[in-house]
Amino acid sequence: MRARSQRLIMVAIAGVILVAAVGLALIALRDAIVLFYSPSEVAAEHPGFGERIRIGGLVEDGSVERPAEGGANFVVTDGAATIRVIYDGSLPDLFREGQGVVVEGAFIPSGDFEASTVLAKHDETYMPPEVAEALRESGVWQGEGER
Amino acid sequence: MIAETGRFLVALAFALSILQLLSGWRAASIGSAPAMRIAARSAYGALAAAVIAFGLLIILFLQSDFSVAYVAGHSHVDKPLFYKIAAAWGGHEGSMLLWCVMLVGVGAALARFALRQDEQLKNRAVSIQGGLQILFLGFLAFASNPFDRLLDVPLQGADLNPILQDPALAIHPPTLYIGYVGLSAAFSLAVAGLIEGRGGRAIAAALRPWSLFAWTALTAGIALGAWWAYYELGWGGWWFWDPVENASFMPWLVAAALIHSAIATEKSGNFAGWTAFLAIMAFTMSTMGAFLVRSGVLTSVHAFALDPERGLWILGIMTILAGGGLTLFAFRSGRLGHGDGFALTSREAFIGVNNLLLAAVAGTVLFGTLYPLVMTAFGVSGVSVGAAYFNATATPFLAALLILLPIAPFLPWKKDGFSRRLALRSTLWILPGVLAGLWAFLIEASPVAIAAAAFAGWTLAGVATDLWHHRVLQGAAARFSLTGRVLAHAGVVAVALGAVADSTGRPETVRALAEGEQIEIPGFTLTLDGVRRADGPNYLADEARIVVENGRVSELLPQRRYYAAADTTTREVAIRSGLGGDLYVSLGEPRARDSGEIAYEVRVTFNPMVWLLGLGAIMIVLGGTSASIGRALSRRQKERVS
Amino acid sequence: MILLAIILAVTAFVFAGFAVWPSARLQPRWLAPSLLAGLASVAGATYFTGAQPQAPGVPYQQAAAERMAANPDALGPAAQMERLRDILRADETDAVAWAQLGRMLARSERELEAINAFQRSLRLELNARTLSDLGQTFINLNDGQVTDEARAAFEEAQRMDPALPEPGFFLGLQAFQSGDIDAAETIWLDLIARLDDRDPYKILISEQVFQLLSQPQVNAGAVEAAAASEDFDPRQRIADMVQRLEARVADGDAGFADHLRLIRVRGMLGDNEGGMDALQAARDRFAESEGAMTILDLLAAALQTDEGQGE
Structure with a gap:
């Protein structure tokens, strides 16, 4: 009992x-x-201002500006659409033009994307799976890396 | 030739593991002495083969033999000697070999040291361990062999990922793996016990020392990883709730629950089924850790590389472990027997609640970690779960755990133990709690930090009373156990406090500085004095001299390195540690101003009281070690008596 | 390979023998041998999935020794670079090897490493050639801009060996990029005059100088503003420019660069005869400048071939 x-x-x-x-x-x-969008999905679905999302794609060649006061602005593209990213932190060491990148943050009313984190991958043979898929969907990338 | 011999030794270890499985099984079933000796010798042989193979792999690294794909992919002739050796386990294949070395090491240790008084159970466990060895050595030999060759020998190696060229990271994987793989002993013993139909007490007694040892190593491994992330990744954080970190945290939680519940099971037979279940889950979770790290199914900041074939292998292994283990558990847990029962305010009850809370944390972490994967299965890809989820779910349970923690050591086994004396004593603990809270309030900490300080005051007071109250314990074994318990409990509190203190820190300050310019953060003025070249053997580097003033003047030398062979840039942060916290400075990219001046991006953060985390981790590890020693001593005493 | 076979066989025998030894005295008699055989065959089968017993190990030292013995010209660029690195691993103070390595790195667009190699070389031994290469690598790294670092290197190189053509050219380019076109003109014309006629760089540099000096002098801001306005007519603008140039040449206050511009713009508009006239005007005006005449001679030759092709 x-x-x-x-x-x-x-x-x-x-x-x-x-x-x-x-x-x-x-x-x-x-x-x-946190939902992941590719630049073309952003163009189609218009996530709202202030909503926390991730965007992944390639850093467009020649788009990186490094203002003298610090931070960096650049354009993320998947070949079909582009998004301008504003970031006032310190870019990761593996950040490079033409390479895959994932940014997390939110859109601001000017239409730019304000990133709070920028992730570039440690290993350059490694493409973030979401980015790889988004790029494959938009036809930019024909890599063999199956998921 | 060395590589081929290494490959053959891996194959031999695989074959010997099969013999270990078969003869161990036969020895347990018919009690044949020769079969038992063959099983043990197979385990020793497999260990020798695996160790020699690992030694040969290190020799290949020392020779920089780039005809071996793994060496070519992870080394470079100019790399410092230490990292040539560390690269032997710096990548997937080599770390898998290390995992196997440890797994066969556990097999040999089981055959040699475990259960001298119950050979049937021991042989069964050795046989089960042989089965585990087959799974992982098979994976090593057929899907990730470090001795694979390149017919087209490259001129030069690709170098180890530079962020892995770091002393902490060189010893982090081996330590972590000792923990992961050490849990395989608990798995094998639990499964063997279920097969043999042993009672819960016998199983718990058999697996306790192994679990404690593994958990201690796991703690050290996780702490080293966090430390590495803190100063090498250069992000200023030490824990990111990244899938890979969660992958090591979940087995840690399960193992922590296991070492507590096994105590209760051994003492009074209570929680017998739960203990066996935890033992099976702990190693399954460890394997999942490997699965998450290696397969790349989850986006992770640390992810190595994505390789679906290997992911499938490990998924298969996990299915066998979890599926087989749990099916057996479902059929046989009835034989574990019922315990003696316990009262509501007995120590068992508190251990039970401790286990439920740890399981709740493990469950929510597991859910959050796998949620993206589950959503992918439903066709929604690209969902990620942020750190906010983990903080919100884990914190309340961990806080409850810490609040209840100091009471349990004062409760008796089985019986109701809540006396007026204990009530009085625990009321007294409120006082230090209030004082700590007040102090936090006076230094204008955030509400969370005030609450944390108050709870920590309460818990630490309780832990201190535990030490004082039980100081009269007789015998070295009991003293070691007590010291272990108190150290580990206080260490957990220190880590919790450190985590809270860290979360109250200010965000980083990033600014581009030219020579002579300054950054000011509260309490500190930093001036960029100059930047000079500081090249190393396999990298080019810029080194900034930053003068720090806060009453006294000191200098910090953060570096930015470019590793040509790997075409990778890294930053070496400079940290000035103090009692108040760490001043953490990293050097970013240079940029030209319109005036033609070169400005360097400098990142500064002040991380309050980070040393608490390190201190706490060291205390936990020492506590685990001390408790292991206590356990070994008491076993020797018992053997002497009998 | 025979040696490997022996090693593997002995290893297999030792390990398997050790493991099955307790069964040696057991019945049935075939038990121990069959266990032994079973172990060996499982190990063998596992080994042979993916084994490359015929491929010898290649320790780095051995590979380096073979490279060192080989004829460098027979090696590919990557192997040549590795060979230089091997030499430097043996003797870090080989300034020549550092410089060669720097050149190879610069050629494969690995500028950062190239700069490092040149600097190592220069620390050991100052050499005009290496200084000049260092300067050029700085320029490549900075997308064609002659930076202060590059200028310092070229100045030093020119001081050490005035006969070297590149430093002069790039020092002129530096003046040109900073907007001081007269200074650039002086430096370049001096340089061309100084070079030996047989020096292949003489023609090369002359062509470059013509291209640079004859660039239309425009103010980028003004062009954008003009392009934005509604009545923008590029042809009108070119005509205006030609007119201005002609006026200046006629007045005699046109510089050498203005003459070159006029020649070029007429050539571009297909006005070959006008081009020849402008060329003749320039020759009359700059007859005493050897450097200018070299460029104009080249132009004359080029225009004549154009005409020849046109017919």
Whole structure:
């Protein structure tokens, strides 16, 4: 009798923690999900200002400006559409023109994309899967790297 | 010739593992002594073969033999000797070989040291471990062999990814792998125990020392990785909730739950099924860690390279581990037996809640990590889950864990233990909590930090009382165990505090500076004094001299390096550590101003009290080590008695 | 390969023998040998998936020694570069090898490394040729701009060896890029006059100088403003320019560059005869400048061939 009631209490505690975990996960997930767009998807779907998203593509050749006061502006392209990115942080070391890049941030009313993070990949043989797919869809890239 | 011999040794280790599986199984089934000796000798032989193969791989690196694809892909003749050796495990194939060396090492250790009093269970475990060896050595031999050759020998190697050329990262993978692979012993023992129909207590007693050791190594490995990320990636952070980091954090959580629940199971037989389940899950999670790192299915800041074939292999291995292990568990867990039962305020109950909380964190981290993958399966690609999710889900449970932590050591096993004395004692802990909170308030910390300081004050007071209250314990074994427990618990608190302190730091300041110009951040003035060349053996570098003033003057020398062979630029940050925190400076790209002046991008952050993280990690590792020693001593005592 | 076979066989025997030894005295008798054979065949089969027993190991030292023994000209550029690096690994103080390596790197557009190699060479031994190459690499790195670093290198090179053609040319280019066209003209004409007639650079540089000096002098801002206005007519603008040039030549206050511009613009408009006239005017005016005459002679030859082709 005693053992059973104790087991019941443990199960009840487990239930409470499980419910809390699931609830918390679902609520937190809603705010923390970041969707990935390619530049042409942005052109088609117009994500709203201030919405946190990721954009991936190639850094357009010759588009990188490095203002003297710091930061960098550049254009991300997938061959079909382009997006101007404003970034006031420090570019990652592997950032290069013509290479794949993923930027996270939000659009600002001027129509530019203000990035809070810029990710370039560690390994230059490595293309971020989303970028590879987006580029393949727009026909810019015919790499063999299957997913 | 060296490469081919290495390849053959891998093949031999594979073949010997098959013999280990078969003869170990036979020894356990019919109790044949020769079969047992053959199983043990197979394990020793496989270990010797794997170790020699690894040694040969290192020799190939020292020779810079670029007819070996793995060497050509990860080395360069001009690379410093230390990194030539470290490159042997710096890439996928080599690290897999290291994984296998450790796996057969565990097999040999099981055959030699485990369970002298229960040979049947030991032989079964050796046999199961042989099965694990077959899976991973098969993967190594057939899908990622480090001894693969290039017929068209390149003139020069491609060099190891420069960010991996770093002392911390050279020892990070081996340490982490000791942890991951050490959990295979817990897996094999749990599966063997289920097959043999042993009771929960026997299984828990058998797997406890292995789990504790593995968990300690895992802690050290994760800490080294975080440290490396902190000063080498140059982003100023040490934990990014990146899939690869989560991949090592999940087995850590599961192993942490395991080492607690196994104590309860060994003492009173409670949680027998749960302990076996955790033992199976811990190693499965470790393998998933490898899967996430190597397959590239998830976008990660650390991802190596994307290779679907290898991903499939590891997915297959994982399916066998989790599927086989859990199916067996479902059929056999009934035989584990019921425990003695326990009261609601007994130590078991608190360990149970500890386990539920750790499992909740592991579950939410797993969910967040795999969510993008699940969405891809539903045709929605490119979803990623930000750090905000992990912070929001993990923090409440970890906080609850820390609040309950100090009470448990004062509770008795099985019986109700909540006395007036304990109530009084824990009320007293509130005082340091309030004082810590007040101090945080006075230095104008954020509300989160104030709360964290208050909780930490409470928990630390409790941990200190634990040490004081149990100081009368007799015998070296008990003292080592107590020290281990207190150190590890206090270490966890230190890490939590460090994490909170770090999260209260200000964002980075980035500015382009020409010579003589300054950046000011609160408390510090930094002046760029000049930039000079500081080339190394396999890189070209600019080194900035930055003069820091905050009452006293010091200088920092961040570098920006260009590794020609890998065509990669890296930054070497300069850090000035102090009690208040780290001043963290990195040097970015140069840019020309209209005036023709060259300005260098300089990034400055102040990370408050980062040393707490390092201190906490060291305390946890020392605690785990101390508890392992205590455990070994008490076992020796028991053996002497019997 | 025989040696490898022996090593592998012995290894297999030792390891497998060690493992199956406890079964040696067991019944049935065939148990131990068959275990041994089983182990060996599984190991062998695993080994032979993907094995390359015939491929010898190539330790780097051996590969380097073979390269060193080979005739450098028979090697490809990459191997030649590696050979130079091997030489430098053995003796870091070989200034000539550093300079050669720098040249090869510069040719394969690895400017940063090339600059490093040239600087290493120069630290060991100052050499006008290497200084000049260093300067040119700086220019390539900076998309054609003659930077201060490049100028310093060229000045030093010219001081050391005034006969070397490139430093003079690029120093002139530096003046030209900074807008001081008169200074550039003086430097270039001096240089051309100084060069030996048989020097292939003489013609090359003369052509370059003509191209540069005869560029129309325009103010970029003005052009954009004009292009934006509605009544913009490029032909009208060219006609205006020609008129201005003609007026200046007629007045006698046209510089050498103005003469070249007039020749070029007439040539471009297909007015060959006008071009020849302008050329003649220039020859009369600059008869005493050897450098100018070299360029004009070249132009005359070029215009005549054009005419010849035209007929």
